[in-house]
Amino acid sequence: MDNWKQNPRVFWTLGLPPSIWLLLFFIIPLGFLFVMSFSDKAVIDGQISINEYDYLTGFSNYIRAVDPLYLTIMWKSIWISALATALCLVVAYPIAFGICFAPNRWKPLLLLLVVLPFWINLLIRTYALIAVFRTRGYVNEVLGLVGLGPFEMLYNDFAVIFGLVYVYMPFMVLPLYATIERLDKSFLEASLDLGASQFQTFLRVTVPLTMPGIISGVILVFIPCLGTFLTPELLGGANAIMIGNVIERQFKAANDWPFGAALSFLLMYATFGALALRYLFTLRSKGVGV
Amino acid sequence: MRSAAKLKPGQGPLDYGNRTWLKVLFVSIFFILYAPILTLIAFSFNTDRRGIVWRGFTFDNYVKAWNNDSLIEALTNSLVIAFVATIFATILGALAALLLWRFRFPMKGGYEGFMALPIVIPEICMGVALLLFFVNSGMMGFFVSMPWPLNLGNIIIAHVTFCFPFVAVVVRSRLVGFNRQLEEASRDLGASEWQTFWSVILPYMKPGLIAGALLAFTLSLDDFVITFFTSGPETVTFPVKVYSLVRRGVSPEINAASTVLIVITVVATVLAMKLQAPPKADKG
Numbered sequence: 001m002d003n004w005k006q007n008p009r010v011f012w013t014l015g016l017p018p019s020i021w022l023l024l025f026f027i028i029p030l031g032f033l034f035v036m037s038f039s040d041k042a043v044i045d046g047q048i049s050i051n052e053y054d055y056l057t058g059f060s061n062y063i064r065a066v067d068p069l070y071l072t073i074m075w076k077s078i079w080i081s082a083l084a085t086a087l088c089l090v091v092a093y094p095i096a097f098g099i100c101f102a103p104n105r106w107k108p109l110l111l112l113l114v115v116l117p118f119w120i121n122l123l124i125r126t127y128a129l130i131a132v133f134r135t136r137g138y139v140n141e142v143l144g145l146v147g148l149g150p151f152e153m154l155y156n157d158f159a160v161i162f163g164l165v166y167v168y169m170p171f172m173v174l175p176l177y178a179t180i181e182r183l184d185k186s187f188l189e190a191s192l193d194l195g196a197s198q199f200q201t202f203l204r205v206t207v208p209l210t211m212p213g214i215i216s217g218v219i220l221v222f223i224p225c226l227g228t229f230l231t232p233e234l235l236g237g238a239n240a241i242m243i244g245n246v247i248e249r250q251f252k253a254a255n256d257w258p259f260g261a262a263l264s265f266l267l268m269y270a271t272f273g274a275l276a277l278r279y280l281f282t283l284r285s286k287g288v289g290v
Numbered sequence: 291m292r293s294a295a296k297l298k299p300g301q302g303p304l305d306y307g308n309r310t311w312l313k314v315l316f317v318s319i320f321f322i323l324y325a326p327i328l329t330l331i332a333f334s335f336n337t338d339r340r341g342i343v344w345r346g347f348t349f350d351n352y353v354k355a356w357n358n359d360s361l362i363e364a365l366t367n368s369l370v371i372a373f374v375a376t377i378f379a380t381i382l383g384a385l386a387a388l389l390l391w392r393f394r395f396p397m398k399g400g401y402e403g404f405m406a407l408p409i410v411i412p413e414i415c416m417g418v419a420l421l422l423f424f425v426n427s428g429m430m431g432f433f434v435s436m437p438w439p440l441n442l443g444n445i446i447i448a449h450v451t452f453c454f455p456f457v458a459v460v461v462r463s464r465l466v467g468f469n470r471q472l473e474e475a476s477r478d479l480g481a482s483e484w485q486t487f488w489s490v491i492l493p494y495m496k497p498g499l500i501a502g503a504l505l506a507f508t509l510s511l512d513d514f515v516i517t518f519f520t521s522g523p524e525t526v527t528f529p530v531k532v533y534s535l536v537r538r539g540v541s542p543e544i545n546a547a548s549t550v551l552i553v554i555t556v557v558a559t560v561l562a563m564k565l566q567a568p569p570k571a572d573k574g
Contacts, residue, residue, distance in 0.1 A: 002393055
Protein backbone atom coordinates (compact mmCIF):
# COMPACT_ATOMS: atom_id res chain seq x y z
CA MET A 1 0.00 0.00 0.00
CA ASP A 2 1.22 3.48 -0.86
CA ASN A 3 1.22 6.44 1.42
CA TRP A 4 -1.24 8.97 0.01
CA LYS A 5 1.45 11.67 0.06
CA GLN A 6 3.48 9.77 -2.53
CA ASN A 7 0.87 10.36 -5.15
CA PRO A 8 -1.62 12.99 -4.01
CA ARG A 9 -2.98 13.60 -7.51
CA VAL A 10 -4.12 10.00 -7.93
CA PHE A 11 -5.29 9.95 -4.32
CA TRP A 12 -7.62 12.89 -4.79
CA THR A 13 -8.83 11.73 -8.22
CA LEU A 14 -9.90 8.44 -6.70
CA GLY A 15 -11.13 9.78 -3.40
CA LEU A 16 -13.05 12.93 -4.24
CA PRO A 17 -15.96 11.69 -6.40
CA PRO A 18 -17.23 8.97 -4.02
CA SER A 19 -16.60 11.11 -0.95
CA ILE A 20 -18.42 14.13 -2.36
CA TRP A 21 -21.33 11.96 -3.46
CA LEU A 22 -21.64 10.37 -0.05
CA LEU A 23 -21.33 13.72 1.70
CA LEU A 24 -23.90 15.41 -0.52
CA PHE A 25 -26.50 12.66 -0.79
CA PHE A 26 -26.04 10.80 2.46
CA ILE A 27 -24.38 12.77 5.26
CA ILE A 28 -26.14 16.06 4.50
CA PRO A 29 -29.59 14.37 4.25
CA LEU A 30 -28.91 12.69 7.61
CA GLY A 31 -27.97 16.14 8.93
CA PHE A 32 -31.31 17.51 7.68
CA LEU A 33 -33.06 14.64 9.45
CA PHE A 34 -31.11 15.29 12.64
CA VAL A 35 -32.04 18.98 12.67
CA MET A 36 -35.65 18.11 11.87
CA SER A 37 -35.80 15.76 14.86
CA PHE A 38 -35.20 18.76 17.16
CA SER A 39 -37.71 20.98 15.38
CA ASP A 40 -41.41 21.63 15.62
CA LYS A 41 -44.11 22.59 13.18
CA ALA A 42 -44.41 26.34 12.97
CA VAL A 43 -47.52 28.01 14.29
CA ILE A 44 -48.57 30.83 11.95
CA ASP A 45 -51.55 32.99 12.98
CA GLY A 46 -52.60 30.41 15.58
CA GLN A 47 -52.69 27.65 12.95
CA ILE A 48 -50.26 24.75 12.80
CA SER A 49 -48.56 25.06 9.44
CA ILE A 50 -48.37 22.08 7.06
CA ASN A 51 -44.87 22.59 5.73
CA GLU A 52 -43.26 25.38 7.75
CA TYR A 53 -41.08 24.50 10.70
CA ASP A 54 -39.47 26.21 13.70
CA TYR A 55 -36.00 24.70 13.65
CA LEU A 56 -34.07 23.47 16.68
CA THR A 57 -36.72 24.16 19.27
CA GLY A 58 -35.74 21.37 21.65
CA PHE A 59 -36.32 17.79 22.63
CA SER A 60 -40.12 17.79 22.42
CA ASN A 61 -40.20 15.03 19.76
CA TYR A 62 -37.97 12.77 21.78
CA ILE A 63 -40.09 13.37 24.87
CA ARG A 64 -43.15 12.43 22.84
CA ALA A 65 -41.39 9.24 21.69
CA VAL A 66 -41.22 7.92 25.27
CA ASP A 67 -44.98 8.19 25.61
CA PRO A 68 -46.32 4.76 26.71
CA LEU A 69 -48.11 4.36 23.35
CA TYR A 70 -44.84 4.53 21.41
CA LEU A 71 -42.86 2.67 24.07
CA THR A 72 -45.29 -0.23 23.64
CA ILE A 73 -44.71 -0.20 19.87
CA MET A 74 -40.93 -0.06 20.32
CA TRP A 75 -41.05 -2.91 22.80
CA LYS A 76 -43.19 -4.90 20.39
CA SER A 77 -40.75 -4.22 17.51
CA ILE A 78 -37.93 -5.47 19.72
CA TRP A 79 -39.60 -8.70 20.81
CA ILE A 80 -40.93 -9.52 17.35
CA SER A 81 -37.45 -8.96 15.89
CA ALA A 82 -35.83 -10.97 18.70
CA LEU A 83 -38.21 -13.88 18.25
CA ALA A 84 -37.79 -13.84 14.45
CA THR A 85 -33.99 -13.75 14.90
CA ALA A 86 -34.08 -16.68 17.34
CA LEU A 87 -36.23 -18.73 14.96
CA CYS A 88 -33.88 -17.87 12.09
CA LEU A 89 -30.97 -19.14 14.17
CA VAL A 90 -32.74 -22.38 15.05
CA VAL A 91 -33.57 -23.05 11.39
CA ALA A 92 -30.34 -21.75 9.87
CA TYR A 93 -27.86 -23.55 12.14
CA PRO A 94 -28.69 -27.08 10.94
CA ILE A 95 -28.79 -25.78 7.36
CA ALA A 96 -25.34 -24.21 7.61
CA PHE A 97 -24.04 -27.25 9.46
CA GLY A 98 -25.47 -29.61 6.87
CA ILE A 99 -23.97 -27.65 3.96
CA CYS A 100 -20.52 -27.77 5.60
CA PHE A 101 -20.71 -31.55 5.93
CA ALA A 102 -22.28 -32.13 2.52
CA PRO A 103 -20.18 -33.63 -0.31
CA ASN A 104 -17.98 -30.96 -1.88
CA ARG A 105 -19.67 -31.05 -5.27
CA TRP A 106 -23.03 -30.23 -3.64
CA LYS A 107 -21.84 -27.26 -1.62
CA PRO A 108 -21.99 -24.50 -4.27
CA LEU A 109 -25.46 -25.59 -5.37
CA LEU A 110 -26.81 -25.73 -1.81
CA LEU A 111 -25.36 -22.32 -1.02
CA LEU A 112 -26.87 -20.89 -4.19
CA LEU A 113 -30.25 -22.36 -3.21
CA VAL A 114 -30.04 -20.63 0.17
CA VAL A 115 -28.99 -17.27 -1.26
CA LEU A 116 -31.22 -17.17 -4.34
CA PRO A 117 -34.50 -16.24 -2.61
CA PHE A 118 -32.65 -13.30 -1.06
CA TRP A 119 -32.17 -11.83 -4.53
CA ILE A 120 -35.80 -12.13 -5.45
CA ASN A 121 -37.67 -8.95 -4.73
CA LEU A 122 -38.71 -8.65 -1.09
CA LEU A 123 -42.14 -7.47 -2.15
CA ILE A 124 -42.67 -10.42 -4.49
CA ARG A 125 -41.65 -12.90 -1.79
CA THR A 126 -44.05 -11.29 0.66
CA TYR A 127 -46.77 -11.36 -1.99
CA ALA A 128 -46.06 -15.06 -2.57
CA LEU A 129 -46.58 -15.65 1.16
CA ILE A 130 -49.91 -13.83 1.05
CA ALA A 131 -51.06 -16.05 -1.83
CA VAL A 132 -50.11 -19.14 0.16
CA PHE A 133 -51.53 -18.20 3.54
CA ARG A 134 -54.65 -16.14 2.79
CA THR A 135 -58.03 -17.52 3.79
CA ARG A 136 -58.61 -18.96 0.32
CA GLY A 137 -54.91 -19.66 -0.24
CA TYR A 138 -53.17 -22.93 -0.99
CA VAL A 139 -52.54 -23.95 2.61
CA ASN A 140 -56.21 -23.61 3.51
CA GLU A 141 -57.22 -25.38 0.28
CA VAL A 142 -55.05 -28.35 1.20
CA LEU A 143 -56.31 -28.33 4.79
CA GLY A 144 -59.84 -28.13 3.43
CA LEU A 145 -59.31 -31.42 1.58
CA VAL A 146 -58.87 -33.18 4.90
CA GLY A 147 -61.77 -31.28 6.41
CA LEU A 148 -59.86 -28.69 8.42
CA GLY A 149 -60.01 -24.93 8.46
CA PRO A 150 -60.13 -22.52 6.89
CA PHE A 151 -57.81 -20.78 9.33
CA GLU A 152 -57.07 -17.06 9.40
CA MET A 153 -53.27 -17.16 9.13
CA LEU A 154 -52.56 -13.67 7.85
CA TYR A 155 -52.81 -10.26 9.47
CA ASN A 156 -51.48 -11.16 12.90
CA ASP A 157 -48.15 -11.25 14.74
CA PHE A 158 -47.54 -14.84 13.73
CA ALA A 159 -47.66 -13.90 10.04
CA VAL A 160 -45.23 -11.03 10.62
CA ILE A 161 -42.76 -13.28 12.44
CA PHE A 162 -43.04 -15.99 9.80
CA GLY A 163 -42.55 -13.39 7.06
CA LEU A 164 -39.44 -12.00 8.74
CA VAL A 165 -37.91 -15.47 9.17
CA TYR A 166 -38.74 -16.30 5.57
CA VAL A 167 -37.22 -13.12 4.22
CA TYR A 168 -34.06 -12.81 6.33
CA MET A 169 -32.96 -16.44 6.66
CA PRO A 170 -30.08 -16.17 4.14
CA PHE A 171 -28.49 -13.45 6.31
CA MET A 172 -28.21 -16.02 9.09
CA VAL A 173 -27.03 -18.99 7.03
CA LEU A 174 -24.07 -17.25 5.37
CA PRO A 175 -22.07 -16.11 8.44
CA LEU A 176 -22.84 -19.43 10.17
CA TYR A 177 -21.62 -21.34 7.13
CA ALA A 178 -18.43 -19.27 7.03
CA THR A 179 -17.51 -20.05 10.65
CA ILE A 180 -18.55 -23.71 10.67
CA GLU A 181 -16.58 -24.26 7.47
CA ARG A 182 -13.44 -22.89 9.15
CA LEU A 183 -14.02 -24.91 12.33
CA ASP A 184 -11.26 -27.49 12.86
CA LYS A 185 -13.19 -30.77 12.66
CA SER A 186 -10.55 -32.58 14.74
CA PHE A 187 -11.89 -30.76 17.82
CA LEU A 188 -15.19 -32.56 17.27
CA GLU A 189 -13.39 -35.88 16.82
CA ALA A 190 -11.39 -35.30 19.97
CA SER A 191 -14.51 -34.51 21.95
CA LEU A 192 -16.27 -37.64 20.69
CA ASP A 193 -13.18 -39.79 21.31
CA LEU A 194 -12.98 -38.53 24.87
CA GLY A 195 -16.45 -39.88 25.49
CA ALA A 196 -18.73 -36.88 25.04
CA SER A 197 -22.03 -37.60 23.35
CA GLN A 198 -22.99 -35.92 20.07
CA PHE A 199 -25.25 -33.60 21.99
CA GLN A 200 -22.59 -32.65 24.54
CA THR A 201 -20.07 -32.11 21.75
CA PHE A 202 -22.47 -29.83 19.96
CA LEU A 203 -23.30 -27.82 23.05
CA ARG A 204 -19.82 -27.54 24.55
CA VAL A 205 -17.51 -27.60 21.52
CA THR A 206 -19.31 -26.68 18.30
CA VAL A 207 -21.48 -23.86 19.61
CA PRO A 208 -18.75 -22.04 21.59
CA LEU A 209 -16.31 -22.31 18.67
CA THR A 210 -18.83 -20.97 16.17
CA MET A 211 -20.00 -18.16 18.47
CA PRO A 212 -18.55 -15.38 16.23
CA GLY A 213 -20.69 -16.61 13.33
CA ILE A 214 -23.76 -16.88 15.55
CA ILE A 215 -23.29 -13.31 16.76
CA SER A 216 -22.74 -11.96 13.22
CA GLY A 217 -25.84 -13.75 12.01
CA VAL A 218 -27.96 -12.56 14.93
CA ILE A 219 -26.95 -8.94 14.38
CA LEU A 220 -27.36 -9.19 10.58
CA VAL A 221 -30.91 -10.46 10.98
CA PHE A 222 -31.93 -8.39 14.00
CA ILE A 223 -31.06 -5.00 12.45
CA PRO A 224 -33.20 -5.25 9.29
CA CYS A 225 -36.02 -6.87 11.30
CA LEU A 226 -36.07 -3.96 13.72
CA GLY A 227 -36.32 -1.41 10.90
CA THR A 228 -38.72 -3.39 8.74
CA PHE A 229 -41.75 -1.66 7.36
CA LEU A 230 -42.98 -3.73 4.44
CA THR A 231 -43.54 -7.06 6.22
CA PRO A 232 -45.81 -5.77 9.04
CA GLU A 233 -47.53 -3.45 6.55
CA LEU A 234 -48.54 -6.31 4.25
CA LEU A 235 -48.72 -9.34 6.57
CA GLY A 236 -49.59 -7.73 9.87
CA GLY A 237 -53.05 -6.71 10.95
CA ALA A 238 -54.03 -3.38 12.41
CA ASN A 239 -52.36 -4.29 15.69
CA ALA A 240 -49.14 -5.65 14.22
CA ILE A 241 -47.57 -2.21 13.94
CA MET A 242 -43.80 -1.94 14.28
CA ILE A 243 -41.62 1.12 14.60
CA GLY A 244 -41.00 1.27 10.83
CA ASN A 245 -44.73 1.64 10.19
CA VAL A 246 -44.98 4.50 12.69
CA ILE A 247 -42.10 6.29 10.94
CA GLU A 248 -43.74 5.75 7.56
CA ARG A 249 -47.02 7.19 8.83
CA GLN A 250 -45.33 10.31 10.16
CA PHE A 251 -43.85 10.98 6.73
CA LYS A 252 -46.90 10.05 4.67
CA ALA A 253 -50.40 10.05 6.17
CA ALA A 254 -49.87 11.82 9.50
CA ASN A 255 -47.50 14.41 7.99
CA ASP A 256 -45.55 14.96 11.21
CA TRP A 257 -42.00 14.99 9.89
CA PRO A 258 -40.25 16.22 13.06
CA PHE A 259 -41.64 13.35 15.11
CA GLY A 260 -40.85 10.86 12.33
CA ALA A 261 -37.31 12.21 12.21
CA ALA A 262 -36.88 11.71 15.97
CA LEU A 263 -38.15 8.11 15.70
CA SER A 264 -35.77 7.47 12.77
CA PHE A 265 -32.85 8.60 14.86
CA LEU A 266 -33.91 6.42 17.78
CA LEU A 267 -34.01 3.49 15.36
CA MET A 268 -30.55 4.37 14.08
CA TYR A 269 -29.14 4.59 17.61
CA ALA A 270 -30.55 1.13 18.29
CA THR A 271 -28.82 -0.11 15.12
CA PHE A 272 -25.50 1.42 16.14
CA GLY A 273 -25.91 -0.11 19.59
CA ALA A 274 -26.32 -3.56 18.01
CA LEU A 275 -23.27 -2.99 15.81
CA ALA A 276 -21.19 -1.84 18.77
CA LEU A 277 -22.20 -5.00 20.63
CA ARG A 278 -21.04 -7.11 17.70
CA TYR A 279 -17.72 -5.25 17.65
CA LEU A 280 -17.22 -5.90 21.37
CA PHE A 281 -17.90 -9.60 20.83
CA THR A 282 -15.40 -9.84 17.98
CA LEU A 283 -12.77 -8.17 20.17
CA ARG A 284 -13.44 -10.69 22.90
CA SER A 285 -13.37 -13.72 20.64
CA LYS A 286 -10.09 -12.50 19.11
CA GLY A 287 -8.62 -12.66 22.60
CA VAL A 288 -9.69 -16.28 22.86
CA GLY A 289 -7.96 -16.96 19.58
CA VAL A 290 -10.72 -18.34 17.39
CA MET B 291 -15.76 -47.67 20.71
CA ARG B 292 -18.72 -49.91 21.28
CA SER B 293 -20.65 -48.50 18.33
CA ALA B 294 -17.65 -48.20 16.01
CA ALA B 295 -17.81 -51.84 15.00
CA LYS B 296 -21.35 -51.46 13.69
CA LEU B 297 -20.60 -48.42 11.53
CA LYS B 298 -20.94 -48.75 7.80
CA PRO B 299 -18.89 -46.56 5.48
CA GLY B 300 -20.29 -43.01 5.44
CA GLN B 301 -21.82 -43.39 8.88
CA GLY B 302 -18.86 -42.24 10.95
CA PRO B 303 -19.53 -39.94 13.89
CA LEU B 304 -18.75 -36.87 11.77
CA ASP B 305 -20.59 -37.87 8.60
CA TYR B 306 -23.47 -35.57 9.40
CA GLY B 307 -24.17 -35.16 5.70
CA ASN B 308 -25.56 -38.71 5.64
CA ARG B 309 -27.91 -38.40 8.59
CA THR B 310 -31.49 -38.97 7.59
CA TRP B 311 -32.93 -36.34 9.96
CA LEU B 312 -30.67 -33.70 8.44
CA LYS B 313 -31.70 -34.65 4.92
CA VAL B 314 -35.37 -34.51 5.89
CA LEU B 315 -34.81 -31.11 7.50
CA PHE B 316 -33.02 -29.84 4.37
CA VAL B 317 -35.77 -30.95 2.07
CA SER B 318 -38.50 -29.46 4.25
CA ILE B 319 -36.75 -26.12 4.71
CA PHE B 320 -36.02 -25.78 1.01
CA PHE B 321 -39.62 -26.72 0.34
CA ILE B 322 -40.86 -23.93 2.61
CA LEU B 323 -38.41 -21.47 1.04
CA TYR B 324 -39.29 -22.30 -2.54
CA ALA B 325 -42.90 -23.50 -2.51
CA PRO B 326 -44.45 -20.00 -2.32
CA ILE B 327 -42.21 -18.65 -5.09
CA LEU B 328 -42.74 -21.67 -7.33
CA THR B 329 -46.51 -21.61 -6.88
CA LEU B 330 -46.43 -17.92 -7.72
CA ILE B 331 -44.60 -18.70 -10.97
CA ALA B 332 -46.78 -21.72 -11.76
CA PHE B 333 -50.03 -19.84 -11.23
CA SER B 334 -48.93 -17.06 -13.56
CA PHE B 335 -49.75 -19.61 -16.30
CA ASN B 336 -53.14 -20.51 -14.86
CA THR B 337 -56.38 -19.84 -16.74
CA ASP B 338 -58.44 -19.41 -13.57
CA ARG B 339 -58.96 -15.72 -12.75
CA ARG B 340 -59.09 -16.19 -9.01
CA GLY B 341 -55.88 -18.15 -9.26
CA ILE B 342 -56.56 -20.80 -6.65
CA VAL B 343 -57.39 -23.91 -8.62
CA TRP B 344 -55.31 -25.08 -11.55
CA ARG B 345 -57.57 -24.99 -14.61
CA GLY B 346 -55.19 -25.02 -17.55
CA PHE B 347 -52.06 -23.58 -19.10
CA THR B 348 -52.16 -20.16 -20.73
CA PHE B 349 -50.03 -17.12 -21.54
CA ASP B 350 -53.04 -14.81 -21.20
CA ASN B 351 -51.84 -13.28 -17.94
CA TYR B 352 -48.61 -12.23 -19.63
CA VAL B 353 -50.52 -10.71 -22.52
CA LYS B 354 -52.75 -8.84 -20.07
CA ALA B 355 -49.78 -7.61 -18.06
CA TRP B 356 -48.11 -6.52 -21.31
CA ASN B 357 -51.22 -4.57 -22.35
CA ASN B 358 -51.53 -2.95 -18.95
CA ASP B 359 -49.99 0.44 -19.71
CA SER B 360 -49.37 1.51 -16.13
CA LEU B 361 -47.59 -1.78 -15.38
CA ILE B 362 -45.38 -1.43 -18.45
CA GLU B 363 -44.67 2.21 -17.60
CA ALA B 364 -43.61 1.17 -14.10
CA LEU B 365 -41.39 -1.59 -15.47
CA THR B 366 -39.77 0.78 -18.00
CA ASN B 367 -39.11 3.31 -15.23
CA SER B 368 -37.53 0.63 -13.06
CA LEU B 369 -35.27 -0.57 -15.86
CA VAL B 370 -34.17 2.96 -16.82
CA ILE B 371 -33.45 3.81 -13.18
CA ALA B 372 -31.54 0.56 -12.63
CA PHE B 373 -29.53 1.04 -15.83
CA VAL B 374 -28.44 4.63 -15.14
CA ALA B 375 -27.91 4.07 -11.40
CA THR B 376 -25.74 1.03 -12.19
CA ILE B 377 -23.40 3.07 -14.41
CA PHE B 378 -22.87 5.74 -11.75
CA ALA B 379 -22.68 3.27 -8.87
CA THR B 380 -20.10 1.13 -10.67
CA ILE B 381 -17.83 4.09 -11.41
CA LEU B 382 -18.08 5.55 -7.89
CA GLY B 383 -17.74 2.12 -6.26
CA ALA B 384 -14.68 1.27 -8.34
CA LEU B 385 -13.02 4.59 -7.42
CA ALA B 386 -13.69 4.01 -3.71
CA ALA B 387 -12.39 0.44 -3.95
CA LEU B 388 -9.19 1.56 -5.70
CA LEU B 389 -8.68 4.27 -3.10
CA LEU B 390 -9.04 1.92 -0.15
CA TRP B 391 -6.95 -0.80 -1.81
CA ARG B 392 -4.07 1.37 -2.90
CA PHE B 393 -3.53 4.04 -0.28
CA ARG B 394 -2.69 4.39 3.34
CA PHE B 395 -4.04 7.61 4.76
CA PRO B 396 -4.90 9.12 8.13
CA MET B 397 -8.30 8.14 9.57
CA LYS B 398 -8.63 5.29 7.06
CA GLY B 399 -10.61 3.14 9.52
CA GLY B 400 -13.06 5.98 10.02
CA TYR B 401 -13.37 6.46 6.27
CA GLU B 402 -14.13 2.78 5.75
CA GLY B 403 -16.84 2.98 8.40
CA PHE B 404 -18.25 6.05 6.67
CA MET B 405 -18.35 4.10 3.35
CA ALA B 406 -20.13 1.18 5.04
CA LEU B 407 -22.75 3.43 6.66
CA PRO B 408 -25.30 3.28 3.80
CA ILE B 409 -25.09 -0.53 3.98
CA VAL B 410 -25.80 -0.78 7.70
CA ILE B 411 -28.37 1.89 8.54
CA PRO B 412 -32.03 0.87 8.26
CA GLU B 413 -33.40 1.50 4.77
CA ILE B 414 -36.34 3.45 6.09
CA CYS B 415 -34.02 5.98 7.81
CA MET B 416 -32.15 6.52 4.55
CA GLY B 417 -35.43 6.85 2.67
CA VAL B 418 -36.88 9.53 4.94
CA ALA B 419 -33.55 11.40 5.15
CA LEU B 420 -33.39 11.60 1.35
CA LEU B 421 -37.06 12.61 1.14
CA LEU B 422 -36.43 15.45 3.58
CA PHE B 423 -33.29 16.50 1.71
CA PHE B 424 -34.93 16.45 -1.72
CA VAL B 425 -37.94 18.44 -0.55
CA ASN B 426 -35.98 21.03 1.43
CA SER B 427 -33.29 21.56 -1.18
CA GLY B 428 -35.90 22.08 -3.88
CA MET B 429 -34.58 19.12 -5.88
CA MET B 430 -37.90 17.30 -5.58
CA GLY B 431 -39.79 20.20 -7.17
CA PHE B 432 -37.11 20.54 -9.82
CA PHE B 433 -37.14 16.88 -10.86
CA VAL B 434 -40.91 16.51 -10.73
CA SER B 435 -41.29 19.35 -13.26
CA MET B 436 -38.84 17.76 -15.72
CA PRO B 437 -39.94 15.65 -18.71
CA TRP B 438 -39.42 11.89 -18.70
CA PRO B 439 -36.84 10.36 -18.12
CA LEU B 440 -35.26 13.29 -16.25
CA ASN B 441 -38.08 13.19 -13.67
CA LEU B 442 -36.53 9.96 -12.42
CA GLY B 443 -33.43 11.91 -11.35
CA ASN B 444 -34.17 11.94 -7.62
CA ILE B 445 -34.79 8.18 -7.53
CA ILE B 446 -31.59 7.56 -9.52
CA ILE B 447 -29.58 9.67 -7.06
CA ALA B 448 -31.03 7.75 -4.12
CA HIS B 449 -30.27 4.41 -5.77
CA VAL B 450 -26.68 5.35 -6.62
CA THR B 451 -26.18 6.31 -2.97
CA PHE B 452 -27.19 2.95 -1.55
CA CYS B 453 -25.69 0.85 -4.39
CA PHE B 454 -22.17 2.14 -4.75
CA PRO B 455 -20.84 1.08 -1.32
CA PHE B 456 -21.88 -2.49 -2.23
CA VAL B 457 -20.00 -2.22 -5.54
CA ALA B 458 -16.96 -0.93 -3.62
CA VAL B 459 -17.01 -4.02 -1.37
CA VAL B 460 -17.21 -6.42 -4.34
CA VAL B 461 -14.52 -4.68 -6.41
CA ARG B 462 -12.19 -4.38 -3.44
CA SER B 463 -12.42 -8.09 -2.67
CA ARG B 464 -11.38 -8.74 -6.28
CA LEU B 465 -8.46 -6.30 -6.04
CA VAL B 466 -7.06 -8.03 -2.96
CA GLY B 467 -5.83 -10.86 -5.19
CA PHE B 468 -3.92 -8.50 -7.51
CA ASN B 469 -0.17 -9.00 -7.65
CA ARG B 470 1.25 -5.51 -7.30
CA GLN B 471 4.53 -6.54 -8.91
CA LEU B 472 2.68 -6.42 -12.23
CA GLU B 473 2.00 -2.76 -11.60
CA GLU B 474 5.66 -2.13 -10.72
CA ALA B 475 6.76 -3.99 -13.85
CA SER B 476 4.44 -1.83 -15.93
CA ARG B 477 5.92 1.35 -14.42
CA ASP B 478 9.48 0.09 -14.86
CA LEU B 479 8.75 -0.50 -18.49
CA GLY B 480 7.84 3.15 -18.85
CA ALA B 481 4.04 3.17 -18.66
CA SER B 482 2.39 6.21 -17.15
CA GLU B 483 0.00 6.06 -14.20
CA TRP B 484 -2.97 6.13 -16.58
CA GLN B 485 -1.51 3.52 -18.99
CA THR B 486 -0.80 1.18 -16.08
CA PHE B 487 -4.35 1.59 -14.84
CA TRP B 488 -5.89 1.13 -18.26
CA SER B 489 -3.88 -1.86 -19.48
CA VAL B 490 -2.87 -3.66 -16.27
CA ILE B 491 -5.21 -2.95 -13.36
CA LEU B 492 -8.48 -2.49 -15.23
CA PRO B 493 -8.36 -5.83 -17.08
CA TYR B 494 -7.74 -7.55 -13.76
CA MET B 495 -10.62 -5.65 -12.11
CA LYS B 496 -13.07 -6.50 -14.89
CA PRO B 497 -14.79 -9.56 -13.35
CA GLY B 498 -15.19 -7.62 -10.09
CA LEU B 499 -16.59 -4.65 -11.97
CA ILE B 500 -19.12 -6.78 -13.83
CA ALA B 501 -20.16 -8.60 -10.66
CA GLY B 502 -20.48 -5.27 -8.84
CA ALA B 503 -22.53 -3.78 -11.67
CA LEU B 504 -24.91 -6.74 -11.72
CA LEU B 505 -25.27 -6.48 -7.94
CA ALA B 506 -26.08 -2.78 -8.22
CA PHE B 507 -28.56 -3.52 -11.00
CA THR B 508 -30.49 -6.10 -8.97
CA LEU B 509 -30.38 -3.96 -5.81
CA SER B 510 -31.79 -1.01 -7.71
CA LEU B 511 -34.41 -3.07 -9.53
CA ASP B 512 -35.56 -4.62 -6.25
CA ASP B 513 -35.62 -1.58 -4.05
CA PHE B 514 -38.99 -0.67 -2.66
CA VAL B 515 -38.53 1.21 0.62
CA ILE B 516 -36.18 3.97 -0.51
CA THR B 517 -38.03 4.45 -3.82
CA PHE B 518 -41.33 4.62 -1.96
CA PHE B 519 -40.10 7.66 -0.03
CA THR B 520 -38.02 9.44 -2.67
CA SER B 521 -40.30 9.17 -5.70
CA GLY B 522 -42.46 12.11 -6.66
CA PRO B 523 -46.25 11.76 -6.60
CA GLU B 524 -46.45 10.93 -10.33
CA THR B 525 -43.54 8.53 -10.79
CA VAL B 526 -44.12 4.83 -10.23
CA THR B 527 -41.52 2.09 -10.31
CA PHE B 528 -42.28 -1.58 -10.67
CA PRO B 529 -42.03 -2.53 -6.95
CA VAL B 530 -44.11 0.52 -5.98
CA LYS B 531 -46.74 -0.50 -8.55
CA VAL B 532 -46.79 -4.08 -7.28
CA TYR B 533 -47.16 -2.74 -3.74
CA SER B 534 -50.27 -0.78 -4.65
CA LEU B 535 -51.71 -3.80 -6.53
CA VAL B 536 -50.94 -6.23 -3.69
CA ARG B 537 -52.81 -4.05 -1.23
CA ARG B 538 -55.90 -4.50 -3.40
CA GLY B 539 -55.59 -8.28 -3.55
CA VAL B 540 -54.05 -11.18 -5.43
CA SER B 541 -54.31 -11.40 -9.22
CA PRO B 542 -52.66 -13.58 -11.89
CA GLU B 543 -51.39 -10.45 -13.64
CA ILE B 544 -49.19 -9.63 -10.67
CA ASN B 545 -47.96 -13.22 -10.81
CA ALA B 546 -47.01 -12.79 -14.46
CA ALA B 547 -45.25 -9.48 -13.91
CA SER B 548 -43.48 -10.82 -10.81
CA THR B 549 -42.30 -13.87 -12.74
CA VAL B 550 -40.68 -11.62 -15.34
CA LEU B 551 -38.86 -9.70 -12.61
CA ILE B 552 -37.80 -12.92 -10.86
CA VAL B 553 -36.30 -14.24 -14.10
CA ILE B 554 -34.39 -10.99 -14.70
CA THR B 555 -32.91 -10.89 -11.18
CA VAL B 556 -32.12 -14.60 -10.99
CA VAL B 557 -30.24 -14.49 -14.30
CA ALA B 558 -28.31 -11.39 -13.20
CA THR B 559 -27.49 -12.96 -9.83
CA VAL B 560 -26.31 -16.28 -11.20
CA LEU B 561 -24.12 -14.41 -13.71
CA ALA B 562 -22.69 -12.23 -10.93
CA MET B 563 -21.94 -15.26 -8.75
CA LYS B 564 -20.20 -17.05 -11.61
CA LEU B 565 -18.00 -14.01 -12.18
CA GLN B 566 -17.34 -13.47 -8.51
CA ALA B 567 -16.29 -17.06 -7.85
CA PRO B 568 -12.59 -17.23 -6.92
CA PRO B 569 -10.55 -17.68 -10.09
CA LYS B 570 -9.31 -21.25 -10.24
CA ALA B 571 -6.54 -21.11 -12.82
CA ASP B 572 -5.36 -17.53 -13.09
CA LYS B 573 -3.27 -16.47 -10.14
CA GLY B 574 -3.22 -12.68 -10.73
